Amino acid sequence: MKRLALVFALVMALAAGFGCAKKATEPGYDDGLTPEMRAAIQQITDARVYFAFDKFDIKNEYKDMLKVKADLMKQYPSIRVRIEGNCDERGTQEYNLALGERRARAAYEYLVMLGVNPSQMEMISYGKENPAVQGSNEAAWSKNRRDDFRVVAH
Numbered sequence: 001m002k003r004l005a006l007v008f009a010l011v012m013a014l015a016a017g018f019g020c021a022k023k024a025t026e027p028g029y030d031d032g033l034t035p036e037m038r039a040a041i042q043q044i045t046d047a048r049v050y051f052a053f054d055k056f057d058i059k060n061e062y063k064d065m066l067k068v069k070a071d072l073m074k075q076y077p078s079i080r081v082r083i084e085g086n087c088d089e090r091g092t093q094e095y096n097l098a099l100g101e102r103r104a105r106a107a108y109e110y111l112v113m114l115g116v117n118p119s120q121m122e123m124i125s126y127g128k129e130n131p132a133v134q135g136s137n138e139a140a141w142s143k144n145r146r147d148d149f150r151v152v153a154h
Contacts, residue, residue: 033154037076037079037154040072040075040076040079041079043069044069044072044073044151045148045151047068047149048146048148049062049066049107049146049147050062050143050145050146051103052145053141053145054099056099056102056106058110066107066114067114069081069111069149070111070114070115071114073111073117073120073121074116077117077120079151079153080120080121080122080151080153081120081121082123082124082152083107083121083122083124083147083149084104084123084149085099085100085102085103085104085105085123085125085147086103086125086126086128086130086131086144086145086148087100087103087145088128088131088142088145089131089144090141093129096127097127098125099125099127100125100127103147104123104124105123107149122152131144132146
């Protein structure tokens with residue numbers, strides 16, 4: 001019985017010692033970002049680019065939004081962004097991976113054209129594996145044909 005109590009006490013002591021670190025989601029967590037940089041990161045990641053069926057060209061309606069992202073990335077050169085190309089569920093895995101890559105590359109090249117340093121960006125295609133919306137109808141498909149922007153370093 002004493003042995004069990006000793007093991008329990010050791011486990012509790014170890015758990016208390018390892019469980020004290022603050023996490024990014026806890027109140028009072030300080031990631032060292034200024035409020036301005038935090039707002040810039042929010043603007044970069046919030047807005048998505050959506051695409052027509054089987055297309056990868058950047059529509060005019062997204063060009064101003066991409067200009068805002070570009071300006072922020074030029075203002076904060078330590079920010080690195082991953083552009084994630086996505087597709088709807090239709091088509092083969094191979095086809096959708098290639099289409100997702102073309103969608104990510106379209107945004108990447110547009111941002112480079114606007115003056116963003118290519119070393120601040122990386123691309124990945126998720127094809128149809130990362131849907132934003134579940135469903136097999138045009139409403140869902142239109143939300144899944146997109147580029148997401150994730151800040152991977154700052």
